[in-house]
Amino acid sequence: MTSSLSAEELDAFLESLKRLLADRCTEGDVRRLMEQPGHHDADLWARLSEMGVPGLLVEPAHGGLGAGPAVLERAMEELGAVLAPTPILSTVIATALVQGLGDEAVSARLLPGLADGSTIAAVALTGPAAKWTAESVAVAAIPEGNGWRLDGKAAFVLHASAANLLLVVARAPDGIALFEVEAGAKGMSVAPLPAFDRTLDLADIGFEGVAAVRLSAPGDGWAVVEQALDMGRVALAGEQAGGTRRVFEFTTGYARDRHQFGRAIGSFQAIKHMAADLLLESESAISAARHAAEALADGAADAPQSISLAAFACADAYVRTTADSIQMHGGIAFTWVHPAHLYLRRARADAQLLGSSAAMRERFVQQLGG
Amino acid sequence: MTDEELIAEVRGWLAANWNPRDKVQAESFGRSPYQSFLEKVLAAGYAVPSWPKELGGRAMTPAQGRLIEREFAAVGAPGAGQDRHNLWANTALAYATPEFRDEIVPKLLTGAVGMCLLYSEPGAGSDLAAVRTRADLEGDRFRVNGQKVWTSGAAIADYGMLIARTDWDVPKHLGISFFFLPMKQPGIEVRPLRQITDEAHFNEVFITDAFVPAANLLGPLNGGWKVLQTALAYERSVMGDAARGPRSGKGSPKGDGALVELAREAGVLDDPLIRQEIAQVTAWKILNRMNNARAKAELKRGTSSPIMSLGKLAMSRILHQEARLRTLLLGADSLLEGPDHPRAEDANFLSLNAYFTSIGGGTDQIQRNIIGERVLGLPKEPEIDRTMPFREVRSG
Ligand SMILES: Cc1cc2nc3c(=O)[nH]c(=O)nc-3n(C[C@H](O)[C@H](O)[C@H](O)COP(=O)(O)OP(=O)(O)OC[C@H]3O[C@@H](n4cnc5c(N)ncnc54)[C@H](O)[C@@H]3O)c2cc1C
Numbered sequence: 001m002t003s004s005l006s007a008e009e010l011d012a013f014l015e016s017l018k019r020l021l022a023d024r025c026t027e028g029d030v031r032r033l034m035e036q037p038g039h040h041d042a043d044l045w046a047r048l049s050e051m052g053v054p055g056l057l058v059e060p061a062h063g064g065l066g067a068g069p070a071v072l073e074r075a076m077e078e079l080g081a082v083l084a085p086t087p088i089l090s091t092v093i094a095t096a097l098v099q100g101l102g103d104e105a106v107s108a109r110l111l112p113g114l115a116d117g118s119t120i121a122a123v124a125l126t127g128p129a130a131k132w133t134a135e136s137v138a139v140a141a142i143p144e145g146n147g148w149r150l151d152g153k154a155a156f157v158l159h160a161s162a163a164n165l166l167l168v169v170a171r172a173p174d175g176i177a178l179f180e181v182e183a184g185a186k187g188m189s190v191a192p193l194p195a196f197d198r199t200l201d202l203a204d205i206g207f208e209g210v211a212a213v214r215l216s217a218p219g220d221g222w223a224v225v226e227q228a229l230d231m232g233r234v235a236l237a238g239e240q241a242g243g244t245r246r247v248f249e250f251t252t253g254y255a256r257d258r259h260q261f262g263r264a265i266g267s268f269q270a271i272k273h274m275a276a277d278l279l280l281e282s283e284s285a286i287s288a289a290r291h292a293a294e295a296l297a298d299g300a301a302d303a304p305q306s307i308s309l310a311a312f313a314c315a316d317a318y319v320r321t322t323a324d325s326i327q328m329h330g331g332i333a334f335t336w337v338h339p340a341h342l343y344l345r346r347a348r349a350d351a352q353l354l355g356s357s358a359a360m361r362e363r364f365v366q367q368l369g370g
Numbered sequence: 371m372t373d374e375e376l377i378a379e380v381r382g383w384l385a386a387n388w389n390p391r392d393k394v395q396a397e398s399f400g401r402s403p404y405q406s407f408l409e410k411v412l413a414a415g416y417a418v419p420s421w422p423k424e425l426g427g428r429a430m431t432p433a434q435g436r437l438i439e440r441e442f443a444a445v446g447a448p449g450a451g452q453d454r455h456n457l458w459a460n461t462a463l464a465y466a467t468p469e470f471r472d473e474i475v476p477k478l479l480t481g482a483v484g485m486c487l488l489y490s491e492p493g494a495g496s497d498l499a500a501v502r503t504r505a506d507l508e509g510d511r512f513r514v515n516g517q518k519v520w521t522s523g524a525a526i527a528d529y530g531m532l533i534a535r536t537d538w539d540v541p542k543h544l545g546i547s548f549f550f551l552p553m554k555q556p557g558i559e560v561r562p563l564r565q566i567t568d569e570a571h572f573n574e575v576f577i578t579d580a581f582v583p584a585a586n587l588l589g590p591l592n593g594g595w596k597v598l599q600t601a602l603a604y605e606r607s608v609m610g611d612a613a614r615g616p617r618s619g620k621g622s623p624k625g626d627g628a629l630v631e632l633a634r635e636a637g638v639l640d641d642p643l644i645r646q647e648i649a650q651v652t653a654w655k656i657l658n659r660m661n662n663a664r665a666k667a668e669l670k671r672g673t674s675s676p677i678m679s680l681g682k683l684a685m686s687r688i689l690h691q692e693a694r695l696r697t698l699l700l701g702a703d704s705l706l707e708g709p710d711h712p713r714a715e716d717a718n719f720l721s722l723n724a725y726f727t728s729i730g731g732g733t734d735q736i737q738r739n740i741i742g743e744r745v746l747g748l749p750k751e752p753e754i755d756r757t758m759p760f761r762e763v764r765s766g
Contacts, residue, residue: 126702130701130702130703131701131702155702156702156705193705193706194706194707194708194710194711195705195706195707196704196705196706196707196714196718197705200705202705202706259493259764260494260495260496260497260500261496261497261500261753261754261755262497262753262754262755262763262764263754265496268735268751270735270738270739271735323690323721326566326725326729327725327728327729327733327734327735330495330496330729330733331490331495331519331520331729331730333566333725334520334565334566334572334725334726334729335563335564335565335566336563336564336565336566336568337564338566340566341566341722344566344721344722348697348704348718348721349705352701352702352704352705353702353705356701356702358643358698
């Protein structure tokens with residue numbers, strides 16, 4: 001079983017999600033949010049929360065839908081298709097981190113807020129090396145009094161401006177551990193970063209003697225972090241697949257409508273063949289993302305390998321599709337008012353988050369035994 | 371004059387007339403910031419050395435011209451080699467009436483006028499022969515009405531090279547004329563368009579009862595298609611030769627080792643995958659340069675070179691691939707933009723501005739068609755509206 005929802009329930013859920021997004025997350029809304037600091041639409045987030053989107057992974061006992069990664073991935077396809085600027089990715093990673101700890105008290109305290117959207121989490125994970133690996137964690141934790149103090153730097157933190165919960169992955173004497181820091185804690189500096197994808201809220205966070213509560217049990221907790229990252233990669237792959245498909249659709253639509261030399265440009269083999277190649281990219285991205293999500297939901301042995309594959313296949317498909325889309329449109333797609341570049345910007349950003357395609361390819365080969 | 375004598379002469383002249391500190395961050399559009407220097411270049415005969423004396427040249431060989439260009443390039447001075455790459459002046463030289471030529475060419479060679487290309491329209495991009503902007507003869511001038519789009523530099527241009535329909539009852543290629551349209555007049559409204567690069571170099575141009583003197587017609591009435599082919603060939607050869615570099619200007623490494631330097635700086639020079647990619651992109655750049663040099667040499671011997679048509683397509687591939695490589699070098703740093711992140715700014719800008727070369731001046735797809743049909747002589751694609759009177763062609 002890959003999800004607690006029946007096929008009909010899933011269809012109905014996705015249908016109402018699509019309707020909500022068509023209504024509340026138009027291209028105009030996305031452009032308006034691009035211009036606003038934080039790029040966060042509290043109203044959209046509230047409506048998504050009413051539908052249960054932030055709590056898809058959270059078990060009903062803690063207020064979520066308990067629908068699992070397969071449904072999450074499908075929802076991400078819809079969010080990705082419209083470039084929805086939401087803190088969903090860090091919500092997913094935070095949820096998976098908390099769940100991975102297996103500590104009922106922590107779960108009971110944090111999951112209900114994450115599930116109902118009232119908690120917006122940011123996760124400080126990678127350091128400036130930005131490889132999302134244990135080696136690139138650059139915050140150090142040392143015990144102090146009853147608690148801990150954090151020093152160092154986290155880079156490319158998502159959704160920090162809207163967050164009211166900050167989870168920090170840091171290097172403690174006994175290994176990688178997970179900490180919670182109060183929003184606005186003393187010694188913490190949040191520096192927003194200018195992102196090429198202007199829907200993206202990115203920040204560097206500096207820590208200088210910041211007081212923190214340790215959430216993870218003694219011993220190295222990197223495995224929990226890696227699991228949470230994999231959940232994030234599944235969500236990201238869904239976003240990429242959904243974006244790829246949408247770009248493919250509006251690009252082939254244009255190839256049908258636009259006429260030059262007395263013919264639809266799609267009648268020229270140069271364009272027709274590019275469109276066929278993009279269909280292959282788009283369908284492969286969807287297969288990869290859905291398979292990875294289902295493998296994770298089922299606890300399949302090959303889940304990590306499927307996630308590596310989806311991570312680079314979807315990243316590369318999205319980058320290629322958005323790039324070819326501009327070429328296939330001609331001059332019109334070189335204008336700011338045309339949506340093609342917004343997707344290109346998102347595709348280029350998504351291809352870097354949570355680890356590069358090259359790193360995911362390397363992981364894939366290792367998983368194949370290489 | 372021997373080559374050595376020429377080199378000595380040019381060096382001496384540059385030492386006396388050019389101060390490298392005069393170099394400014396020049397815009398690629400509008401009037402030149404170097405007008406007074408360019409006047410001296412023209413007077414010395416270095417602007418268009420292969421042209422006849424009475425037109426400002428020195429009747430030199432192309433090889434001598436290249437020597438002059440090399441000396442200018444070595445000190446970063448503008449203005450040499452315009453007999454090769456000034457598309458406006460070359461087009462006017464080839465097709466303007468002697469009176470208009472003598473008036474306009476010196477201004478074009480000294481950057482005293484800003485120029486733009488009024489070709490593309492909403493319904494006529496790749497298919498330029500489908501233009502619907504009209505020019506109707508009234509006495510000694512033409513009345514012009516229509517709309518142009520993607521017009522780079524229009525907002526600061528003094529003239530536009532315009533293609534407009536002057537006969538609607540003949541097939542589409544046969545009813546087009548080519549003009550130098552004065553841009554600063556009441557009938558012309560220029561609206562800047564914001565580009566994906568967040569700049570606004572290109573524009574929409576609305577033309578309502580504007581006028582162009584009949585004397586500004588280039589080539590015969592209704593013979594504009596041929597003039598356009600000359601102008602496009604110059605434009606494409608320029609685009610195949612060079613492209614706009616990084617925008618940040620923050621000490622970006624130059625030369626064939628530039629990508630190696632960037633990789634070293636990013637700490638990824640020992641990554642075998644990256645080394646392969648650097649080799650590939652740099653090789654493409656060098657090969658394009660070699661191709662262009664060989665094309666020029668072959669032109670000199672009087673044969674038209676097929677290699678000439680390849681440069682723009684090659685440049686487009688180079689730019690897109692270099693953008694990918696620069697992104698690979700930076701990894702997650704490529705998430706950023708702006709002046710505080712110059713390397714990311716450059717990689718991201720290039721990933722967008724590469725389309726200037728792969729779409730502008732005729733798309734890669736159109737370039738491939740041209741190479742296939744005109745250079746290789748492969749059969750043309752059937753074009754259903756090629757022979758019918760334009761009046762009967764359905765609009766784009
Ligand atoms: C940055 C920039 C600057 C520009 N500056 C100027 C300027 O200063 N002046 C000016 O006049 N124009 C300018 N242009 C316009 C440019 O020349 C046109 O955009 C270009 O020729 C394509 O036309 P189009 O945009 O109408 O696309 P279309 O012609 O509609 O093409 C759409 C797609 O169809 C493909 N296609 C069309 N016909 C064929 C065919 N026969 N076979 C195969 N594929 C085909 C194209 O390759 C493209 O992928 C500029 C464009 C850009 C991007």
